[in-house]
Amino acid sequence: MDFDPLDDGWWRAGAWLNWWDSSRDNSDIGWVPDAGRARAYVTRHRRVALSALGLAWSYRTVETGQMHALDPRLPADGGAMLWRSLFALSLLDVGLPVMVGSRMSTTPGAAGFTAVRLPAYVKDIRPTLEELGYNPVEIASVGGMGSLRGRRQYDRHNLVTAQLAVAARRRGWMTCGEAWGSFAMLTGDPLRGQGGPDLQMVGPSVRVCVETTASGHMELAGKTEQWKRMLALDSCADVHVVWLECSRVNLLNQIEGHIADSPRMHAARAADFLKDFVCTDGWSPEPGGGVEPRDWMEPAMADIGARLGLPAAGSFRRPPALKGLWLG
Incomplete structure (x- = not known):
């Protein structure tokens, strides 16, 4: 069953989640792998990790089941090694619901749902990605990875938006x-x-x-x-x-x-x-029907081409290794 961010049972304590700060020393937490294991896992699953980070940047706060629906390569289980590894490397924070009147669960995957976001207290994750061997084009495909503190909405708001994205994709x-x-x-x-x-x-x-x-x-x-x-x-x-x-x-x-x-x-x-997908005035948008997204490089390449006398530069495509990484 899909996670329902509109279920008020999750939000009795407010519109925020209980966030685990990945920038702290979390080595004594049982579910957090050591840095060596985490680095080895992310290195083996480079493209999957890149997709996870890009979606987290795009939607600010995303539940792991929503992540899986947006990219089936990503695990829906909040306790999966991918999420724990990205947390261990300070690439993602982990958020759990704040339950009222019941015992709190502090383990991803056993807390009703698990959400992730880019780290709130890490100024820039680029240096870590560079250490993991990502090239500049791959890093750029994640998005502008500066601090999000001044741009965040309520977690509930972001999760509703991500759920709509899932429904729209379907x-x-x-x-x-x-x-x-x-x-x-x-x-x-x-x-x-x-x-x-x-x-x-x-x-x-x-x-x-x-x-x-x-x-x-x-x-x-x-x-x-x-x-x-x-x-x-x-x-x-x-x-x-x-x-x-x-x-x-x-x-x-x-x-x-x-x-x-x-x-x-x-x-x-x-x-x-x-x-x-029907509005109160009766207007209902038609589905997209398999639209191909514009390459994220296209506008920049077109501009560079115009300056250098290469008018067709905007039709250049990204390297084959990055195909399918259009994130949104």
Whole structure:
């Protein structure tokens, strides 16, 4: 059975998980392998580890079953050696649910669910990846790996977004998580900034940007106004925005009031949208239908080619060893 991040039983103590900090000395914890074993395991499973890190960067907080659904090479069991090894090497933190009124479980894989994220208190994991033998292109494929402390949302929020990505993939969409979907990337204008939607669903003729929201009032008003400006751009002519209401109080009336004059913005309850992908106004995005993702190198190569007199440089593809590593 799939993990359900909307089940309030997991969140009675708040919207955060109990995080194990991988930057500390955890050598005395029974489930943590020693550095030598962990290094040997990750070295043997290089591409799998790279995928895990890229997805963790993309979605901020991801449950291991969600990881498996997004990339079947990754183990769903939170106690698997991959997750324990990445923790031992300070490449991932491990998060467990905070249970109220029952005994806490402190072992991944036996705690109801296990989540992972890039380490919160490690400034940059690049040096560790370099020591493990990853080349610069492989390291770049993970994403911008600086500290995430100033960019984190609530864990519940991130897990709901990751669950929607799983559902979207099953319906045929390509997906792009928050870290890969900035306004600058969405519009092709670097001046638009690094903020952006929580999730993009990419289809052949439409891009659906999902904003998962649990708060209203001024914050919601500011975000909807920002999106109205984005949707007015020619580069966003194929973009629709779905405001996914996942709070414990009903915000749908507020959301619908803010977007009433915007035909390409829609509202939906998280539980309903996860089930049938239908918004409250009846709009339902069509599945992606096997869209091939753009190579992450393509825009940079096109720019370099234009400067060097090689107009076809944007069609260059990444090395065969990195095929299939488009992460989102």
